[in-house]
Amino acid sequence: MTRILGVLGLLVVLYTALIASDPNAGKPDNLISVANLQGRYGVVTLGAALVIIVGGIDLSLGAVVGCAAVLFGILMNDGVHPYAAVPLVILFGALVGFTNGLLITRLKVQPFLVTLCGMFIFRGVAQLLAQPMRGTVGMTSVIEAHREFNDPLRTLRYLLIGKAPTDGELLFPAQFILLIILAGVVGFFLHRTAYGRYWYAIGHSELAAKYAGVNVNRQRVSVYVVCSALGSLGGILLFLDAPSLQSNNAGYTWELYAILGAVLGGCSLRGGEGTAVGMVLGAMVLPVLENLVNFRGDKSDVIPVVIGLTLLFGAIVDELIRQRSRVHR
Amino acid sequence: MTRILGVLGLLVVLYTALIASDPNAGKPDNLISVANLQGRYGVVTLGAALVIIVGGIDLSLGAVVGCAAVLFGILMNDGVHPYAAVPLVILFGALVGFTNGLLITRLKVQPFLVTLCGMFIFRGVAQLLAQPMRGTVGMTSVIEAHREFNDPLRTLRYLLIGKAPTDGELLFPAQFILLIILAGVVGFFLHRTAYGRYWYAIGHSELAAKYAGVNVNRQRVSVYVVCSALGSLGGILLFLDAPSLQSNNAGYTWELYAILGAVLGGCSLRGGEGTAVGMVLGAMVLPVLENLVNFRGDKSDVIPVVIGLTLLFGAIVDELIRQRSRVHR
Amino acid sequence: SLPACSNKSGKIKIAVVTNCTAEFWSIAEAGATKAAKEADVDLQFRQLEKDFDAAAQMQIVDSWVKQGVNGIAVSVIDPKNQTEDLTRIAKKVPLITMDNDADQTGRLCYIGINNYEAGKAVGRLVKKALPKGGTVAIFIGDTKSANGTARTQGVLDELAGQKDATGTPANHPVNPKLAGKQFGQYFLVDGEAKQDGSPTNASPVAGAVLGRVQGLPDLCMIGLYAYNPPAIMSEARSRGMLKDIKVVGFDENWLTLKGIADGEVIGTVVQDPFMYGYKSVEALAAKARGDDSKLVKDPIPYRVVTKDGGPDETINGLLVKFPKVADFEAKLRDDLKSVGK
């Protein structure tokens, strides 16, 4: 419980500040737009958080998001139907995770190193993929090339993003709903099934888990697969929501945002800690903070400072709450 | 020993490939230029590696490099003599490290989180500082504003970068020499003094160090101070070497490169491992690799893939060597 | 004290968003600030910190629409794919595109140069520097951006002397190990513009190319992003090659201007960021008061800055100015001083 008090408080403060900043900020359409962004961040954060729980880290996640988004666009551009492209892209993500997992568990290369290399590689792969499109993919250009994808793509966007098929107006926070559903699934596995126990055990002590008969390598690989698959789903969402994407910066630094969300939500980078609820809350922080600086009309130059200090403040308060609760429980 | 065999082999391969790629690549001119870049990377890598040895991480390092570079320029622009600005900027770095260290040791916030926030904050501070200069600082503009700094700045550049005071021709790899000196100092502390023993002990088991009477917090803070001070020195070097710098991206992703260098050089992110020689070798990889792809005339789009795969290959070979040596000793 | 509240106080509010953070945009911001003062409107000028991220840009524009600003100017990142969103926005708020256009959106007007034509101007400078042909390399931050593509193609078309030039793959006549493409009399190293991705990486990329062409005759290095020419000069200087090469630039970086004054750079083709900012705000402020007369009808002409300047010329229907570097720099400093930058 106390693990999420801090982030909960931070969110309350941020939302209060947001609503106070401008009469329009608290209106449903703005809150929906924030929630939608939170949903997308959240989906990726879930993946990052699971990897962190088993004591790993995934720096390639942002690049995978970008690469998946580009791949999604390119596949459809090459005539693959949107409904077929979605599972293909997720399969791509799963394969990436599988490779990461194998390198980490079989060849025993440090996760930080494997995934840092992955970050370069998949950023590059995205660029290579997008070469025929001059580095830019977007829904409009896909539809221009394949008129017949107009309806399915708009339906997909309606379902996954919540934007009106007609003019792209945001109607409901579909991405946030998706996040809640996925967090439910992740939470079920994490908190209710044997797998979750194994992940926590591995994160805290790989040796103890191994001696207790847990197939550590297999579990680790699965978690990396899930992580990258969620990342590629994030890429699909990014493609559907963004007007267009540049292959050399799509998903840039998302790995850091995702890790940040996970850590704010109570995951420890030492592994073995974290809850599904915390992940969702942690992922909600950055989008509302960004929306807040947009609404306050902060100068571009102060924005990073505001974001950095707010997060630091949140982290400190969170830690203090945790320490108090440890003493007084 | 075996900890550096892998990276040594990688370097040999890369240099061989470089020299084979183009008759001009092996000429002293080019090798000096590469060495100079390695020197700068190396200075920052030393800092990152020390923090990693005590079991921490510093993601704010790249932002500190950038912020220090900007601060250096702004100070001189405001009339501070270059010879006074150098220690002031390093003091700034030390203060950053001190704050990082206090937040990590006293308030017990996770290093990853503290320094990730620092990354935002110092990137923003750099932008705020550079606002009067419209976000851009450079040696030429400083000299334009203060003619009297012409000589000291050119002398400083000669000493630290190795560029001729007259026309800016690169004469010798001063940055690499600086790296060797600093690595010597770091190596001395790490391998020859009690402090180094404490850092290794803390990195492996904070509790063991504490029970042995080591003042863990003080040692940790010192290491963060050294790390950020080295980062700010890196910023000074960057300023002196670059034609001009943009406050929003100076030093960008250097934290990752520094961590990469440290890890390639044999530091484990679990803490408690690493040698000064390894750090130098690790930091040498990326600049020569970049020079190689540039000399090969690789297409821009494949460069990240080539870099990623090479690093991954190096990491795998390194790990295999290490495992073999473990079995056969 | 929050700027947003001033809306309620009745003051007109204009917002401008760029495509990245750069000194170029700080100059534009100065122009915008000046116009805002003159027109007595509130200005929110946002340099996009997530460079070339169209989604982040739309997020910002979106929150402005929700705040009820009275006019928005956007440097469009991807015209085609941003059209749907911008069309929707243009229906709600007066919208101007600047720097990079999206013409199917119902925007009120476009403020900017024609990048392809500006690229051709760069090509002409190269031809003037190396009339008998030679070896060229092009450096750019991003080969894929809309303005980058147009600029590069302009240069190449001018060198090749034909439209949509693709060049013929070739090896360098002097150093056959060097692969590239031939555009007319000009050999382009590697056959493509060299992309560095960010200013930090510009020097190593330029340095390596200089290293490869060292010793070849008739060299011209072309820097198409503002930070490229200084990086080229710095690397050439450190390799002792500055005297052996010609440099042609783009945009008004101070170091590029200094290079022109010192005779190290042939010339640079400049846009007019100060005007972009100024005219965007002027037009939107007027529009908010029901006055359409300030909307800009024609593309803003690019200018070619050289050491000695030259008389105005009409090229492809555009009146192009050829200012002297000293005059140009003085004017720019005045502009910036007028808003305390």
Place this chain on the structure above:
Amino acid sequence: MTTPRLQVTDARKEFPGVVALDGVSLTLAPGEVLAIVGENGAGKSTLMKIVAGVYQADAGEVVLDGQPAHFASPGAAAAAGVILIHQELNLAENLTVIDNLFLGREVTVGGGLRVLNRRAMAERGKELLTRVGLPVDRAFAKVESLPPGEKQLVEIARALGTDVRILIMDEPTSSLTQRETETLYEVIAGLKAANVSVLYISHRLAEVKQCADRVIVLRDGRNAGELAKADITHDNMVRLMVGRDLKQFYPKTHKTAADAPAVLTVRNLLYRGGPDIPASFEVRAGEILGMAGLVGAGRTELSEAVFGVRHVVEGEILLNGQPLQVRSPADAIAAGVLLVPEDRRLHGLVLPQSVGFNLSLPNLAQISTPFGVARAQEAELHRTWIDRLRVKTPSAAQPVGLLSGGNQQKVVYGKWLARGPKVLILDEPTRGVDVGAKAEIYALIDDLVGKGVAVWMITSDMEELLGMSDRVVVMHEGKVAGELHGVLTEEAVMRLATGGTAT
């Protein structure tokens, strides 16, 4: 009477949910060896940690040589000559033995630069190693490459290198064999002679009898009595500790049929990183096979090979006559071959997690449904094993790392017993376990063996070996040196363990 070296009055310490110490007092004279005994969780370690500045008491007085002494850190205590050898090893395993011996008090030159005087440390270090009976060539080995027993000796050597006035040893012998223990007695005698006071905690009561001048007994965080030298007997100590007599310490009610079939057969086994001589032996249904050897004889490694941790290169493992492929512990566990590891904190338990989590971990498949782990069943499992093993914990939700050592060990048993073993490998089965709990564990083992389980018990505790084993295999330098049955004697075991031959 001289001033006592140390006087603790009414020390009190409370942890969340647990009162660890509830007004404990003790005095310690100069040059005295005072043993502290008590059941697991009685508060022995906590008391010692208070004396040594690791914890601060909530209430009570600590007086050192007549001066109030409340140390803020272990460093401060060490400076005053109070050294604690922790129950759980606390070494920087990435450093060499020498580095660890001098960690925190390096011999340096160069003032504030603190340049290491490596020659001086090597010389001093080798002396210290000799004193505790470690070969001097260990000086430059990394600690992580040493077996637990040697690590423990390093900890002791570490303490000897200081200007120690009070040496506190919290279960120093838990992974030592007879021979190293003898060396330790000599060390203690030497300290006594130098007027150093020693506080000695052990669950091996024979040791206490051997070396203590006086014994104080703790029970449930209070003083439960004190025994003068003359009164130190096994029974007296046990009575004070448990509050009743303990009969039948080694129950051994099971009867092993002479022709019982072999359950586990190890045939010509070679494993990666192990000795070149293949190992062969078998464990029969319903018997306890004891395995003896000196520190580092290779018993743990052999068990790890059978359990699937170490890669088997040659030879075979048979379970009930069928070849068994073990590529990982998961394979062994699935086949019913379970291991209670020597190092419970590293291999046995996920320390930050709860008692319940650890009890469940290997048993989740049995209590899982398509809707996840069945909570009621899980709670039942926790209750059963906490009760049956009398694990002293506030609840199943308590992090297992906060339990006392012995109770942690019981949790390790619990997780395996809940599974139902075919072959149970016990590596130092009662390391750090109190007498009462030991008796309970022996009873448990006996009960299992009675039901036909084959138990392979690796132990360095001679009493336990002789008291519980039906048959003994002795290892020496990595190979099986011989087998003993019938009447087992200490002499016979030691002869084989030191390289002699069975007669």
